[in-house]
Amino acid sequence: MSARRSMLLTISAGTDAFVDALARASRRGEADFSKAEPVVREILDHVRHEGDATVLHYIEKFERRAPRSLLLRDYGGAEALARLPAEARNALEYAAARIRRFHEHERQAMFGATFLLDGKTSVQGFHYEEGGIGLGLRVRPLRRVGVYAPGGKARYPSSVLMSAIPAQVAGVDEIVLATPLAGDATDDAVLAAAHLAGVTAILDAGGAQAIAALAYGTKTVAQVDKIVGPGNAYVACAKRLVYGAVSIDSIAGPSEILVVADETADPAVVAADLLSQAEHDEDAYCFLVTNRADLLEAVQRELATQLESLPRAAIAREALKHHGQAFLVADRKAMAETADMIAAEHLSLQVDAPETLLVSIRNAGAAFVGRLTPEAAGDYVAGPSHVLPTGGVVRFGSPLGVHDFVARTSLIRYSADALRGEERTICALARLEGLEAHARAVSVRCVVPRSGADKPPARD
Amino acid sequence: MSARRSMLLTISAGTDAFVDALARASRRGEADFSKAEPVVREILDHVRHEGDATVLHYIEKFERRAPRSLLLRDYGGAEALARLPAEARNALEYAAARIRRFHEHERQAMFGATFLLDGKTSVQGFHYEEGGIGLGLRVRPLRRVGVYAPGGKARYPSSVLMSAIPAQVAGVDEIVLATPLAGDATDDAVLAAAHLAGVTAILDAGGAQAIAALAYGTKTVAQVDKIVGPGNAYVACAKRLVYGAVSIDSIAGPSEILVVADETADPAVVAADLLSQAEHDEDAYCFLVTNRADLLEAVQRELATQLESLPRAAIAREALKHHGQAFLVADRKAMAETADMIAAEHLSLQVDAPETLLVSIRNAGAAFVGRLTPEAAGDYVAGPSHVLPTGGVVRFGSPLGVHDFVARTSLIRYSADALRGEERTICALARLEGLEAHARAVSVRCVVPRSGADKPPARD
Structure with missing residues (x-):
């Protein structure tokens, strides 16, 4: 190992430090909302009782702008798409089609067969009769959902596609995208993505005030049944507090990657994957689990080299400093066990026979199988939603999907x-x-x- | 309408009272935890940091007893089942088999096909390849879940079956039943139900202290991934506060029935269904939606008559007084719309062509189709879990089922x-x-x- 500070903190199995580090990693999801919570509670309370005027007040206070109108039904998505450069337009259309196709597969494979509820109306679920008792489950789309998409530096049109398309495929009647618009040409990619994803209206607001309007409803904004999508600490705190009045997806924490790599891995590829996570934000988690000290050393060198020319090197460097850890273990079994305990959002398997290893790793949000599969492909075009549980929530949480936008009704007839x-x-x-x-x-x-x-x- | 106070408050469509009553009914789920929350926060905090000793301290304080041991792995379920009177034993076994069968259907119909993850290990979900990209979803059971069952007057062995069997069918490794034991023969039905449902250990504790132990883990009790099952306000508040550290099912409020009845309904049957809900507790909701004033009047008379000989008449009378409401509307269309807005846990359709009406009612937890189907059959033996969302949560919530005990992992390979x-x-x-x-x-x-x-x- 180099004497300079390594990019990843190395923790070797069999030491107390290893046990401590794994335990700390397992607790990484413990969000501290103590700073945000009083502010958020006040916003929720005000919006709930005073409605639109309060939403506008908070937008002026926090976002320093005054939207012409809070809810846009004709948001000009088709026009925005047409205005985009051809390469961006084609890429967004390609991604939307792939994401839609994957979620169509999910809907068809996972919601049961169709059956006739009343002899002529087809619904999804299952139904059977035994001994004069008809039993079944009817799958029903939610009526109205809110999709949150942050503004500012975390403004990702891809997240609009990844959150709203599963709702559209589920058959949700109204999809409201809450996002603070800039009011200029930089909105185009987001508006275009909304259009491609079947968003029915845009709530031109961000932060806790947007969550409050969606959760409780105002004169302008109808109450939704569920709110999904990532946001900052205030948004996350607001989602947690409105949970119960509406459903929510899991509370998003910093993004995470866990690369499991053995001697067949390419250090340049491993480093590139870790950096693609690290560039997201200073709190991103970059975990490496390996049985090879030589590979780890090569990855450390690659990280240093690749960082030199990275536009967001400052952010990535901070992320590695805070949450860049390499777990050095003895064998494949220990690699699987360590990965399972960390329970990462993104699991990249850059090992020989990656599927065999995956059999023994229960906890992962999305698995990127084999060294040819970059996590970045999953972020944009592979198909499954990139909105995934973080902070160890994959122990009990799932990727966002069509499942999130339906509910079920039991059917009983004697x-x-x-x-x-x-x-x-x-x-x-x-x-x-x-x-x-x-x-x-x-x-x-x-x-x-x-x-x-x-x-x-x-x-x- | 009789001049005496009617059993159900009648609200006729087209009046301001109707609009108000429907709006109030829609807000019935707003739980006020302001009394419970400070107490519960303290309990959660103590148990989290001090573990077993604190759990025992709170059991002594709130339950006035000292369990010999907190966690029972050999809880004598088979012996308890053998000790039960034959009729109760047979009935529990019959119910367990039916509940298991329904949830096997759910698992088989709704989790996709099986496929080979690594060429030889079969998993559920779906998988397909297009253009050199392998995509799929793997369904994976949660490792460890907690099932809460109240003690005291709300001690229902049926709820143990209805909560734990879906977890067992999902393939959960460890199912911990948290319930305060009485330490005498009255425990037998609960222990027997636990045995039939595949419960692997019993946490002999109730209240917020039990939820805390399950959510955070102690030396004796391993942290679970999800906590399900109904409880009192302290339990509900504790579940809400630990949400995020673990998953939970929806927060249970008072039980509800909505009977939709037309001229083909039998008033004695409608009244019996309303009373079966009302006897649960003083806060139970009993809604009737009908287009027939004469039927409503007959139901009112039946309620009064049937109440006379009911053992729990005092409780049922209170429930009807607080939350017994009849919505009198013009036609079938209005019946469906009103039922949809109320979004009840239990929906009983005692109308001509009930399935046709059900097509236009999206929001229901469990639908009891036709006047021959008592809600009580669903409580015990029909098969679908009787653990259902209340308080209008069916807008976005589902019956407890195998779905609650699995998570999904996206699979991507390029x-x-x-x-x-x-x-x-x-x-x-x-x-x-x-x-x-x-x-x-x-x-x-x-x-x-x-x-x-x-x-x-x-x-x-």
Whole structure:
């Protein structure tokens, strides 16, 4: 190892430092909202009770601008797309088509078959009958969702595609994109992406005030059912606080990559992947897990070399300094175990037989399989959404997808005979729990129907 | 309408009262945790930093008992099941089998096909290749979940089955049931249900202290990935506060039923269903939506009559007084719209052609289709979990199911040719967003490989 400060802090297995570092890495998702929370609570409260005027007030206060109108239904997306340089336009269209195709696959593969709910209306889910009991699940798109996209330096048209297209494919009626517009030509890429992604209206606001308007509704902005998309600490805090009034995707923390590399990896490629994460922001996490000290040393050298010509070198350098760590372990088994514990947003497998290693790594947001697959391809064009859980949330969280924009309804239908057959069992359970009215609600249906206008004969 | 106070408050469409009542009903989910929150925050904080001893301290303080041991791995479930009276044992076994079967259907229908991740290990999800790019989603069970079940008067073995069986079917490794045991024979039904549902250990604790132990882990209790199941206001508040450290299901509020009934409904049956909800607790919601004033009047009379002999009449009467409402509307269309706005946990359709009506009702947790289908059947044996979103959360929430106990990982694999084919597009998008290192991470892979030990030839 070089005597100069290495780019990645090396931590070798079998030491106390290794155990400590892994434990710290596992706790990286613990967000501290103590600074943001009082401010955000006040904003949420004001917007909730005072509506549009307050949203405009906060936009003026925090964004130092006064939008002509808060909600834009005709936002000129098609025109913005046409104004883009051909290369950017083609690239956005290509990406949108690929993202849409992947999420169509998700919808078709993962929401069950279609069945006829009433003999003629086709819905997705599943349905079966056994012994006179019809059972099923109906998948239903959410009515209205809000997609948040930051302004300023983190203004990524790709995130608009990656957040809104899954909602569109799910069949959501209204997709509102909340993003602070600049009011000039720099808006074009974002407006074009919104157009390609089927965004139905733009809420020209950012920050907690945008989240508040979406979560509670105002005169201008209808309340949504779910808010997705990454934002800064104030946005993340606001999403956490409105959770319950609306659904949210997971709270986004700094972006992360974990590269698992063995002797078949190319140090230049590994370094390039780590830097593509590091350039995002000063808090990005860059993890390397390897069984090869020589590879690690070569990666350190490559990082130094490649940093020299990187436009965002200052940001990347800070990220590596704060959260650049290399875990040096003995073998493939330890590589898989370490990766599983870190539970990274992006998992890059630059090893021999990467799929075999992946079998034993449960926790990953997106897996980039093999050394030819750059994480950057997933950021833009591969297809799966690049909106992924961070901070170890992949233990229980999933990539944003069509799944996020639907809910399910259980379907239950009994025939008279089926209910009679189960009467005794249901009543036994109800009485075991002391719920007599439950038992009677079954038995009242099992008596022979009386005659009379309000007692039609039992039908199945 | 009778001059005596009716059982259900009648609200007729076309009045200001109707608009107000619907708006109030839509806001019923707004939980006020202001009383519970300071207490719960303190408990969470203490348990997080001081572990087991604090959990035991709070059990002694709030539950006035000292469990012999906090975590029971050998909890004697099989023995408890054998000790139950035959009728209860058979009923629990019957219910467990039906619940398991429904969730097996869910898993098979909704998680995609199986495919071979590495040529020999079968996983669920989907996978396809186009133009040298392999894409997919892998469904992976969560490792460890906590299932909460209240003690005391709301001690329902059925809820243990309904919460834990979906986790078991999903393939979760460890299912920890948190519930305060009584330490006597009354535990048997709960222990038996735990056994039938594949619970791997019991945390003998309730309240916020149990949620804290599951969410943060202690020396005795391993941290879980998700906590599900209903509880009182302290439990609900604790779940809300630990959200982020772990996943949770939706925050349970008071139970709800909405009966939609027309002239084909039987007033005795409608009343019995409303009472089966009302007997749960004083805050339960009982909504009736109908187009028939005569039916409504008959239901009111039936409620009064049936209440006379109900063991839990006092509770049911309070529930009807607080939250018993009948919405009288003009026609089927208005019935569907009103039901959709209320977005009830349980939707009972006691109308002609109930499926046709259901087509236009998006928002329902579980739909009980037709007047022969009692909600109580869904509570115990039908199959779908009775753990459902309340308080209007069905707008964006779903029944508890196998879905709650899995996460997904995106799979992306590029061939050399595929990456070369997309290099220009990816680089254009990366540079549009000012992320040069992203572009370079693609291009570094597209150069002709150099020779040398650490530069193996490109492989697909």
